[in-house]
Amino acid sequence: MTTPTAAEPLLAINDLRVTYRRRRASVDALKGISLSIQPGQVVGLVGESGSGKSTIGNATLGLVPVTSGSIRFDGRDITRVRPRERKALARSLQAVFQNPYGSLNPTKTIGSTLAEPMRVQREFGRAEIDQRIRDVLNEVGMPDDAAKRYPSEFSGGQRQRIAIARALVLSPKLIVCDEPVSALDLSIQAQILNLMCALKAERGLSMLFISHDLAVVRYISDSIVVLRHGEIVEQGPAARVYEDPRVQYTRTLLAAAPRPHGT
Amino acid sequence: MTTLLPAAALPGDVSRAGGPGATGRSQGAAGHARRLLRRPLGLVSIAYLLLLAVAAIAPGLLAPGDPQAPDFAHVASAPAPGHILGTDALGRDMYTRIVYGTAPELAGILIAIAVAAAVAVPCGLAASLSKRVDGVVSSAGDLVLSIPSMVVLLMVLAFSQSLNGAMAALGLLTAPGLMRVTRSAALPVAEEPYVAAAKVFGLGRVSIAVRHVLPRVTGPIVVNLALIAAHALIMAVGLNFLGLGLHPPAPSWGSLLSDGAAALDQQAWVIIPPGGVVALTVIALVLLGDAVRDVAAESWAPRHHTPRINSRGRRRDDRRRDAPGEQAPGMADALLAVRDLRVAFPAVDGGLTTVVQDVSFDIRRGEAVGLVGESGCGKTMTGLAVLGMLPAGARIVSGAIWVNGRDVTRLPDRERAALRGKTIAFVSQEPMVALDPLFTVGFQVAEAVRAHARVSRAAARQRAADLLALVRITDQQRVAKSYPHEISGGMAQRVAIALALAGDPEVLIADEPTTALDVSVQGEIIELLSALQAEKGLAVMLISHDWGVVSGLCARSVVMYAGQVVECARVADVLSEPLHPYTAGLLGADPHLAVPGELLRTIPGTVPPPWTWPQSCHFQDRCRYVQPDCRGQAIPLVPAGIERVSRCLHVEVLAGAEAAS
Numbered sequence: 034m035t036t037p038t039a040a041e042p043l044l045a046i047n048d049l050r051v052t053y054r055r056r057r058a059s060v061d062a063l064k065g066i067s068l069s070i071q072p073g074q075v076v077g078l079v080g081e082s083g084s085g086k087s088t089i090g091n092a093t094l095g096l097v098p099v100t101s102g103s104i105r106f107d108g109r110d111i112t113r114v115r116p117r118e119r120k121a122l123a124r125s126l127q128a129v130f131q132n133p134y135g136s137l138n139p140t141k142t143i144g145s146t147l148a149e150p151m152r153v154q155r156e157f158g159r160a161e162i163d164q165r166i167r168d169v170l171n172e173v174g175m176p177d178d179a180a181k182r183y184p185s186e187f188s189g190g191q192r193q194r195i196a197i198a199r200a201l202v203l204s205p206k207l208i209v210c211d212e213p214v215s216a217l218d219l220s221i222q223a224q225i226l227n228l229m230c231a232l233k234a235e236r237g238l239s240m241l242f243i244s245h246d247l248a249v250v251r252y253i254s255d256s257i258v259v260l261r262h263g264e265i266v267e268q269g270p271a272a273r274v275y276e277d278p279r280v281q282y283t284r285t286l287l288a289a290a291p292r293p294h295g296t
Numbered sequence: 297m298t299t300l301l302p303a304a305a306l307p308g309d310v311s312r313a314g315g316p317g318a319t320g321r322s323q324g325a326a327g328h329a330r331r332l333l334r335r336p337l338g339l340v341s342i343a344y345l346l347l348l349a350v351a352a353i354a355p356g357l358l359a360p361g362d363p364q365a366p367d368f369a370h371v372a373s374a375p376a377p378g379h380i381l382g383t384d385a386l387g388r389d390m391y392t393r394i395v396y397g398t399a400p401e402l403a404g405i406l407i408a409i410a411v412a413a414a415v416a417v418p419c420g421l422a423a424s425l426s427k428r429v430d431g432v433v434s435s436a437g438d439l440v441l442s443i444p445s446m447v448v449l450l451m452v453l454a455f456s457q458s459l460n461g462a463m464a465a466l467g468l469l470t471a472p473g474l475m476r477v478t479r480s481a482a483l484p485v486a487e488e489p490y491v492a493a494a495k496v497f498g499l500g501r502v503s504i505a506v507r508h509v510l511p512r513v514t515g516p517i518v519v520n521l522a523l524i525a526a527h528a529l530i531m532a533v534g535l536n537f538l539g540l541g542l543h544p545p546a547p548s549w550g551s552l553l554s555d556g557a558a559a560l561d562q563q564a565w566v567i568i569p570p571g572g573v574v575a576l577t578v579i580a581l582v583l584l585g586d587a588v589r590d591v592a593a594e595s596w597a598p599r600h601h602t603p604r605i606n607s608r609g610r611r612r613d614d615r616r617r618d619a620p621g622e623q624a625p626g627m628a629d630a631l632l633a634v635r636d637l638r639v640a641f642p643a644v645d646g647g648l649t650t651v652v653q654d655v656s657f658d659i660r661r662g663e664a665v666g667l668v669g670e671s672g673c674g675k676t677m678t679g680l681a682v683l684g685m686l687p688a689g690a691r692i693v694s695g696a697i698w699v700n701g702r703d704v705t706r707l708p709d710r711e712r713a714a715l716r717g718k719t720i721a722f723v724s725q726e727p728m729v730a731l732d733p734l735f736t737v738g739f740q741v742a743e744a745v746r747a748h749a750r751v752s753r754a755a756a757r758q759r760a761a762d763l764l765a766l767v768r769i770t771d772q773q774r775v776a777k778s779y780p781h782e783i784s785g786g787m788a789q790r791v792a793i794a795l796a797l798a799g800d801p802e803v804l805i806a807d808e809p810t811t812a813l814d815v816s817v818q819g820e821i822i823e824l825l826s827a828l829q830a831e832k833g834l835a836v837m838l839i840s841h842d843w844g845v846v847s848g849l850c851a852r853s854v855v856m857y858a859g860q861v862v863e864c865a866r867v868a869d870v871l872s873e874p875l876h877p878y879t880a881g882l883l884g885a886d887p888h889l890a891v892p893g894e895l896l897r898t899i900p901g902t903v904p905p906p907w908t909w910p911q912s913c914h915f916q917d918r919c920r921y922v923q924p925d926c927r928g929q930a931i932p933l934v935p936a937g938i939e940r941v942s943r944c945l946h947v948e949v950l951a952g953a954e955a956a957s
Contacts, residue, residue, distance in 0.1 A: 116498070231895075289817075
């Protein structure tokens, strides 16, 4: 990173490499990625399919094994977290995924889904769990009685609100958001983006925001990292990268994305 | 904790998915049982199997007599007073013997399915969640499947002399099949994002399997267990029939059958009661399995408020044949003119649910028009209506679609089909869907050419190469020899466009042609469509939710909301000054046009489902400028400038408010 920082960053990824082994060949999904997120900062990851942007999120969440390099989060090394330590880590690191239809278990009520992260922690009493569920549902703009319903009773945008509520219920410091608005219609996408901006402002949440859509990333992020073929091609403050890209690939990406314009 | 945002307009949302009263769904095991009993077939099979259970546990309750007591007055008899099911060759009461013979058969079934489930379900779930376990378990399963089961059963019987032991072995031998069913049903579930979320918050593997995967796969497991139970019953009866299970004189259904078979020449009846009870039990098991599966899925599956779709398509006699030959009104030079198009599905209550309402627009030769809106606005349905490919059940209720001065809605099916590809072509969102994975790209394009024109194979090949060049594929030779999986998504979309152009169409309907593609490719496809439109004079109907794509290709746009056209105008005019609150809301929600740090101007709520559309303004519940008169009457499309119409009563209020903000 070019910007000097006084405090230790919340998330520091250093020379991260991830190699997927297929039957014969192996694929280098990430070829030495370094980036960091300060407390309260939103870092946007953009790139086309196959650029490795989701792999960075999944490696941070422990969903794919890291080949080499390190990931430090909140003062500790989380490059290879054991299943047992994952529980403690879950209190400060959460995730929101893309597909609103697959992000909730259809066989469980919303209340049960939201209670689960707290039940895993084994520290919350029945009353506290109920109270927190009401609080997060309100915070994401859903009524209390949503807890008694099943995911099938909600639209895509509402399910994404609930998925965000699940990520918030343990009051984490960082949320990894993997294409959280890509499957939503424009007006619903705007509602969710506003919600996430509000959460960032009110809670001081940090986010690793992954998207293929530069406009979305630019809107929500403080800083942007542009990826291509598993490597960082450009990173910097969001406005700078968007208004004045220094690398040809970023310029191509910006030029290629169809933007509304009057002629 | 503070509420950051207002509740997202719930009335519309709730009715979309669940409808009022959807909360009244009973939950838990008690709810399952109640719903199961409400199904007639479930109720009957449960009652029958309960009766068998009583017979197995306390046969004396159902049959007071002694199963071994002979009645020499009635030997091998048909039903008679005192013997409702007759007697066997030794004069023993058939009914009593069937009741007493239940226990061994039922125990056999229970042991077999318990063993099969206990082995197969955990192995299948574990295999779906871990590749390493999958390798071991699948190989072991294959090994077990290769063992001849009858030989094993006979060996077990020879050594243990126990029918129950044999049934346990049978359970073990059928486990690999059930394991495979469980595994293949669980694999896609294990890939779901909610399972990843559960891993992130530290839920253990066993809990993930039990809480998040198992409930989704109970359906196939239960159905398979029912089949295994039926199979086990037949096996148990068979072994008893052969005298390898229970020893006489203790009764079992199998031994009754074998006694009956021996006495068949005296009295044919004797084989019917035991045979009947076996058949009934098999049927009951299978029906119960189906009912349990349906009930388990019902507790969380969506309630279908959507109109039930008639499986029959549009019928010949439904077609309106009145007033033919009238000229298309509106633009004189329109190649495609849609007039007051109304499309509806049959509703559950026997009426019609309208999904496209009085839609009108024109497209001239060489012009591209964008149909813009969110999902559920009817833009794709309008496209399919023009194409003459509405989904089963949906039909054009009124209106006309003029192509080249002919109303195609009045054409017979055969002529309509002939238009597709030749006059009107279609490009979909997912290019791979248009391509057959089994054939090379060049072959498929050549086939499409031959479908429209009678030409030799060589000529078709040449024309295919020309088409690939037309869609700006530079190395046509290589691409033509490639299979669909060997080319990129953007290349596949080019090929799909070449396929669409094979019949030399005049109208091209492109439904979200760039949505599934990477950004860098999106621009190229738009450029290509734009060039084709200019070169070939194609009329392009672009269906899209993306103002960027629309403004890149189209001069004019038709904005749709909840089945209606709400605004029709030149794209540049729409972008600079939208004249319908929905259009303004869509543009305000577009992050391309947003200022970071400022909240996006959102439209609260979601598009309401068709069955809740009011007579008056469809947008009223989400509109920030709504007035009392918006809720009064149907809103007409009114002229709002040069070549522009809007379905809003308060255009001037909107224009003032937008100018002020």
